[in-house]
Amino acid sequence: MTELKPCPFCNGGGIAHRVPTGWRVSCSQCAWPSADTEAEAIAVWNTRPSVESIRTAKEALRRSQQGWENAVEMGLLPPRHWETANNLSNDCLQALAVLEKE
Numbered sequence: 001m002t003e004l005k006p007c008p009f010c011n012g013g014g015i016a017h018r019v020p021t022g023w024r025v026s027c028s029q030c031a032w033p034s035a036d037t038e039a040e041a042i043a044v045w046n047t048r049p050s051v052e053s054i055r056t057a058k059e060a061l062r063r064s065q066q067g068w069e070n071a072v073e074m075g076l077l078p079p080r081h082w083e084t085a086n087n088l089s090n091d092c093l094q095a096l097a098v099l100e101k102e
Contacts, residue, residue, distance in 0.1 A: 002039070005046045011101075014045050058099050065092035 004014035007027040014025045016038055023041035049057075068089035071077050077085055 002042045002046070004042060016041055016045075054099055058096060061092045061096045061099070065089050065096070068092070 004016065004025060006012065007014060012027040014027055016023060016025045022036040023038045025041045025045035068085045072082050072085050072089075
C-alpha cells in the first residue's frame with residue numbers, strides 16, 4: 001500500500017478505510033471525498049495544491065481577515081455581529097497559519 005502523507009490541513013495521520021461508496025482517506029479532524037478505489041482515495045489525500053494556488057489562498061485569507069477586522073473597527077457592523085466577525089477574522093488567521101507551513 002502507498003504510504004499516506006500527513007494531513008494537508010492539520011498534519012495529522014491519514015487512515016484509508018472502506019465506505020459504502022468506495023474508499024475514503026480521512027483524518028480525525030478532516031474529511032475527504034470518497035473514491036471508487038483505495039488507490040484513488042490515497043491519491044486524492046496525497047495530492048497537494050500548487051504553489052500558485054497556495055499563494056492565491058493566502059492573499060484571499062489576508063484580505064478577508066483584514067476586511068472583518070476593519071468592519072468591526074470602523075463600526076460597519078452592528079455590535080451584535082462583532083463577535084461573529086472577530087471569530088471569522090480569527091478563522092482566517094488560523095487557516096493562514098496552516099498555509100504558511102506549505
